[in-house]
Amino acid sequence: xxxxxxxxxxxxxxxxxxxxxxxxxxxxxxxxxxxxxxxxxxxxxxxxxxxxxxxxxxxxxxxxxxxxxxxxxxxxxxxxxxxxxxxxxxxxxxxxxxxxxxxxxxxxxxxxxxxxxxxxxxxxxxxxxxxxxxxxxxxxxxxxxxxxx
Amino acid sequence: xxxxxxxxxxxxxxxxxxxxxxxxxxxxxxxxxxxxxxxxxxxxxxxxxxxxxxxxxxxxxxxxxxxxxxxxxxxxxxxxxxxxxxxxxxxxxxxxxxxxxxxxxxxxxxxxxxxxxxxxxxxxxxxxxxxxxxxxxxxxxxxxxxxxx
Amino acid sequence: xxxxxxxxxxxxxxxxxxxxxxxxxxxxxxxxxxxxxxxxxxxxxxxxxxxxxxxxxxxxxxxxxxxxxxxxxxxxxxxxxxxxxxxxxxxxxxxxxxxxxxxxxxxxxxxxxxxxxxxxxxxxxxxxxxxxxxxxxxxxxxxxxxxxx
Amino acid sequence: xxxxxxxxxxxxxxxxxxxxxxxxxxxxxxxxxxxxxxxxxxxxxxxxxxxxxxxxxxxxxxxxxxxxxxxxxxxxxxxxxxxxxxxxxxxxxxxxxxxxxxxxxxxxxxxxxxxxxxxxxxxxxxxxxxxxxxxxxxxxxxxxxxxxx
Numbered sequence: 001x002x003x004x005x006x007x008x009x010x011x012x013x014x015x016x017x018x019x020x021x022x023x024x025x026x027x028x029x030x031x032x033x034x035x036x037x038x039x040x041x042x043x044x045x046x047x048x049x050x051x052x053x054x055x056x057x058x059x060x061x062x063x064x065x066x067x068x069x070x071x072x073x074x075x076x077x078x079x080x081x082x083x084x085x086x087x088x089x090x091x092x093x094x095x096x097x098x099x100x101x102x103x104x105x106x107x108x109x110x111x112x113x114x115x116x117x118x119x120x121x122x123x124x125x126x127x128x129x130x131x132x133x134x135x136x137x138x139x140x141x142x143x144x145x146x147x148x149x
Numbered sequence: 150x151x152x153x154x155x156x157x158x159x160x161x162x163x164x165x166x167x168x169x170x171x172x173x174x175x176x177x178x179x180x181x182x183x184x185x186x187x188x189x190x191x192x193x194x195x196x197x198x199x200x201x202x203x204x205x206x207x208x209x210x211x212x213x214x215x216x217x218x219x220x221x222x223x224x225x226x227x228x229x230x231x232x233x234x235x236x237x238x239x240x241x242x243x244x245x246x247x248x249x250x251x252x253x254x255x256x257x258x259x260x261x262x263x264x265x266x267x268x269x270x271x272x273x274x275x276x277x278x279x280x281x282x283x284x285x286x287x288x289x290x291x292x293x294x295x296x297x298x
Numbered sequence: 299x300x301x302x303x304x305x306x307x308x309x310x311x312x313x314x315x316x317x318x319x320x321x322x323x324x325x326x327x328x329x330x331x332x333x334x335x336x337x338x339x340x341x342x343x344x345x346x347x348x349x350x351x352x353x354x355x356x357x358x359x360x361x362x363x364x365x366x367x368x369x370x371x372x373x374x375x376x377x378x379x380x381x382x383x384x385x386x387x388x389x390x391x392x393x394x395x396x397x398x399x400x401x402x403x404x405x406x407x408x409x410x411x412x413x414x415x416x417x418x419x420x421x422x423x424x425x426x427x428x429x430x431x432x433x434x435x436x437x438x439x440x441x442x443x444x445x446x447x
Numbered sequence: 448x449x450x451x452x453x454x455x456x457x458x459x460x461x462x463x464x465x466x467x468x469x470x471x472x473x474x475x476x477x478x479x480x481x482x483x484x485x486x487x488x489x490x491x492x493x494x495x496x497x498x499x500x501x502x503x504x505x506x507x508x509x510x511x512x513x514x515x516x517x518x519x520x521x522x523x524x525x526x527x528x529x530x531x532x533x534x535x536x537x538x539x540x541x542x543x544x545x546x547x548x549x550x551x552x553x554x555x556x557x558x559x560x561x562x563x564x565x566x567x568x569x570x571x572x573x574x575x576x577x578x579x580x581x582x583x584x585x586x587x588x589x590x591x592x593x594x595x596x
Contacts, residue, residue: 169350169351169352170350170351170360170362170419171351172362175328175332175362175363175366175412176325176326176328176329176332176366177325179324179325179328180325183324183325201318201319202318202319202320203318211319213319213321213324213370213373214324214370215369215370216367216368216369216370217324217325217367217368218365218366218367218368219365219366219367220364220365221362221363221364221365224362224422263324270319273373
């Protein structure tokens, strides 16, 4: 599989993403980051139900975000096309992080970052990352990320 | 207890509620409606955990919204103060609806509406409304709502 | 152009669309409706900047939503695929509405509705619909909508 | 004025803030941060229209966020009460940042951070912070923040 198929994603800035300054409201970038992470897993072949809870189906391991950050380089307006390059990285057996580089028409516009910790959903104690996430992290590391610009 | 304490609520339009047209983005009104419903129950004395699920504590009856609507009379800008008058009404033993009248500085600006159905959280079958919700509906009906304008 | 290319759209329910009941939080459907309307215009060939404001570029006519509603038939969980069939309809020279039929794996799951009024952005007085919107409405009416199920 | 009146704020976690894991969806914390910043200015006596754009009234200086981050220590469920302690700090004549310490029932649960840059709304060039923001920063610095725990 071409890594671009799971590590380089696209979306468009929508009207509801903006605020009265006319540009993307800043926390929206982190919503886009999480949606890109979900879409990346889906494209890699991991069903959402293996990672995220549904009514009547709760994975034994949850992956809550313990830290996030974002940097904003350019204002983003309604209709702007976005390319999102993901760089996932395992930190240790129970933790990984993802850097998300956003560009629009070839210009870097923003960067997001999330750190995820694997815990048991019952006791909320540290656990090893689920096998599916490890496969996605290893395949992503082999490719060394993608160069969107 | 004065009914205004649970049927007449206040909030302010915030920057993140607006879009690039400079005014409140329309689905935001329905977020405000649900938050007003939660705050009304809280002020009436019903703990959130009796009605809404938390990790490790799931009420036997869920109250999903099966229909909602909203009418928008005036644009709302960042900083505008809002009064929200709730009119809850039981339709039948398993169903209630709420009308939310929004005004700003004495002028009607919008109206929201939600219809809630009581179902068992397991089989998702119709059930009677929980006792706490019935008490809130009855106390609200006795007062005949409030006149905010 | 095949009408399906602008009147039948797809998306996936994401984790951030859900609430602690495990399913899509109800106002999210109206966010999806507006994003589907924007994507439909884009696919039909209307640039976002002709209809929606950007910094330094404000269309003379705004199209605020004056009424919206939604009906929810089935709970929607993270990862569920959605097909969205749009049925736009002109009501009079300054007003149009859109019905959005949501289905998942061939089953009707929800329906949304928005009514839009054309006004001048300065005086906020009723105006005729912009030419681009009229072309989109006429082409959509000719096709008689699409049958997604 | 007691600094707690503008630097120590309260809110409650609402159902729409949560996701299917049963707890607050992480970007929501940054929405709360911005709303706390707006409420702090309001309580200090600065009208929203002096800082944030409204239809027909655009401040000459905008204060976009160029960086933000968040740390999550404990899961937050629907109904949890939150205290938010703000620590605003001027970095240089055109830049300030705010640290937001969130606690619930006396326990630290999360921390947010935003950095704001003053720019002209037309050319988007660096400018000095508006006078009202400087007064708020100076009054906040004198008080040395508040100790919520």
